[in-house]
Amino acid sequence: MSAQAYVRKVRSGESGLWKSAKPALTRLDIELTERCNNDCLHCAVNLPAGDIEARGSEWTAERWKTLLTEAAGLGCLVVRLTGGEPLLRADFEEIYLHARRLGLRVMLFTNATLITPRLARLLKDVPPLEAVEVSVYGLTKETCEAVTRVSGSFAACRRGLGLLGENGVAFTVKGAVLPPTSREADALEAWAAGLPGHAGRPAFAMLFDLRSRRDEAAKKNKAIAGLRQGGDEFVSFARRHGDGAVDEWRDFCARSAGGRGDRLFNCLPMGSSAAVDPYGRLQYCLGLRHPGTVYDLAAGSMREAVTKFLPRLRETRAADPAYLERCGRCFLKGLCEQCPAKSWAEHGTLDTPVEYFCGIAHAQAVAAGLLDWGEKAWTVRDGSERAKRRK
Amino acid sequence: MTEKIDLSRTYAPSDDVVVREIEGEIVIVPLTSGIGDVEDECFTFDEWGRAVWSKIDGSRPLETVVQELLDEYDAPAGLLKGEVVGLLQELYERRMIVDKG
Numbered sequence: 048m049s050a051q052a053y054v055r056k057v058r059s060g061e062s063g064l065w066k067s068a069k070p071a072l073t074r075l076d077i078e079l080t081e082r083c084n085n086d087c088l089h090c091a092v093n094l095p096a097g098d099i100e101a102r103g104s105e106w107t108a109e110r111w112k113t114l115l116t117e118a119a120g121l122g123c124l125v126v127r128l129t130g131g132e133p134l135l136r137a138d139f140e141e142i143y144l145h146a147r148r149l150g151l152r153v154m155l156f157t158n159a160t161l162i163t164p165r166l167a168r169l170l171k172d173v174p175p176l177e178a179v180e181v182s183v184y185g186l187t188k189e190t191c192e193a194v195t196r197v198s199g200s201f202a203a204c205r206r207g208l209g210l211l212g213e214n215g216v217a218f219t220v221k222g223a224v225l226p227p228t229s230r231e232a233d234a235l236e237a238w239a240a241g242l243p244g245h246a247g248r249p250a251f252a253m254l255f256d257l258r259s260r261r262d263e264a265a266k267k268n269k270a271i272a273g274l275r276q277g278g279d280e281f282v283s284f285a286r287r288h289g290d291g292a293v294d295e296w297r298d299f300c301a302r303s304a305g306g307r308g309d310r311l312f313n314c315l316p317m318g319s320s321a322a323v324d325p326y327g328r329l330q331y332c333l334g335l336r337h338p339g340t341v342y343d344l345a346a347g348s349m350r351e352a353v354t355k356f357l358p359r360l361r362e363t364r365a366a367d368p369a370y371l372e373r374c375g376r377c378f379l380k381g382l383c384e385q386c387p388a389k390s391w392a393e394h395g396t397l398d399t400p401v402e403y404f405c406g407i408a409h410a411q412a413v414a415a416g417l418l419d420w421g422e423k424a425w426t427v428r429d430g431s432e433r434a435k436r437r438k
Numbered sequence: 439m440t441e442k443i444d445l446s447r448t449y450a451p452s453d454d455v456v457v458r459e460i461e462g463e464i465v466i467v468p469l470t471s472g473i474g475d476v477e478d479e480c481f482t483f484d485e486w487g488r489a490v491w492s493k494i495d496g497s498r499p500l501e502t503v504v505q506e507l508l509d510e511y512d513a514p515a516g517l518l519k520g521e522v523v524g525l526l527q528e529l530y531e532r533r534m535i536v537d538k539g
């Protein structure tokens with residue numbers, strides 16, 4: 048018996064929650080649809096809202112509910128409902144409520160344009176237990192709609208945010224540093240801080256991914272690549288409030304130094320998480336759609352996917368000589384976004400180094416004093432020592 | 439909610455929470471708004487709390503639950519009773535249990 052507090056409050060992501068084994072699955076990302084009512088310049092996912100073929104192939108609410116029940120049975124605590132725009136689905140409420148009644152916390156990613164008074168009230172009465180994440184791509188009608196390319200999207204987004212605020216639903220806005228919005232970041236932060244219901248600080252997307260389907264829509268890749276910021280711009284953006292970010296990069300690098308060897312999957316929190324696309328195909332994460340890394344849930348089970356398929360996949364080794372020569376020895380793995388999903392989107396492989404992310408990581412390392420200008424990280428002989436270098 | 443826990447009454451888990459058992463831990467997840475003081479958290483028990491919680495199922499008055507625990511645990515009656523009431527008070531204030539009469 049203990050005379051202390053009997054009920055322990057925990058964040059569901061806290062490792063201290065589990066005294067014995069961790070559950071087979073702790074987090075599930077569900078892409079309810081690839082369709083979206085916006086058509087953002089930089090989007091790596093979206094199909095048109097009215098795409099009949101995509102819509103007809105999406106899993107039904109019944110199938111999602113069965114899957115959510117299976118996920119909860121495996122110990123899953125958090126489900127992310129994303130898209131495309133997940134609120135395009137008429138059965139969103141049904142899926143959401145099912146997840147919440149199973150005791151899952153819900154991370155909802157939305158552009159807020161389709162939030163109705165009824166949905167806002169539901170989110171108030173049965174809260175998701177995670178701040179709703181809202182993409183706000185522009186502070187004015189002009190900048191916002193230059194990004195979303197949909198007339199009326201600015202007003203609709205503001206209306207949605209207003210409904211969340213009025214109902215006391217916690218939310219966080221996310222921005223993107225794009226040509227129309229690149230000068231708005233500070234103003235967006237200040238505006239977001241004053242919104243009723245806004246939690247935390249806005250995050251900004253800058254390092255845009257190419258289209259993860261590598262299909263017809265990949266024609267857009269050239270345009271997306273043209274929107275990307277270079278290393279210097281990335282560093283100066285991160286530094287706009289001081290050197291806190293650079294200190295973090297240095298610390299992070301010191302904690303995670305050491306090459307990848309021939310390991311492909313170095314992503315840390317992936318141990319017990321999984322993602323499912325709108326058609327019931329389980330993936331390691333939402334960006335990794337390489338056919339060799341996808342598990343068809345219609346022909347198997349969630350349990351088999353997370354206890355057998357994903358652990359086997361995690362053991363995949365790299366074979367690309369450039370990867371082994373560079374990433375295999377590079378001490379910047381904690382900073383660099385290089386991963387199989389990025390290689391897939393850029394090159395259609397799992398292990399080809401992506402020059403863009405390589406350049407960004409090098410720029411960060413130079414800013415943090417870990418590399419000299421022009422030096423290549425993989426040529427540093429003792430990366431662990433170098434990662435401790437202080438300016 | 440300042441009502442006191444009464445040993446002659448029967449308590450049960452509230453419909454406002456979802457109770458899950460994951461890897462041997464009982465995890466209580468708020469379903470409706472206003473459970474606990476912060477919404478983005480879930481709750482779990484120490485070992486003792488778990489033993490008590492498993493008996494709070496709306497089927498018998500609290501004094502019967504206390505008697506069962508006295509049979510199972512080697513503890514002075516006054517201390518054990520105080521601990522059970524303390525735990526239920528906390529659960530009641532957090533709206534995780536309801537009074538079934």
Ligand code: SF4
Pocket residue numbers: 083084085086087089090091092093130131132158182195
């Ligand atoms: S709102 Fe999101 S999903 Fe929709 S087009 Fe824009 S970035 Fe893509």
Ligand code: SF4
Pocket residue numbers: 373374375377378379380383384385400401404405406408409424425
């Ligand atoms: S910085 Fe370059 S070499 Fe190092 S891990 Fe990233 S892509 Fe590979």
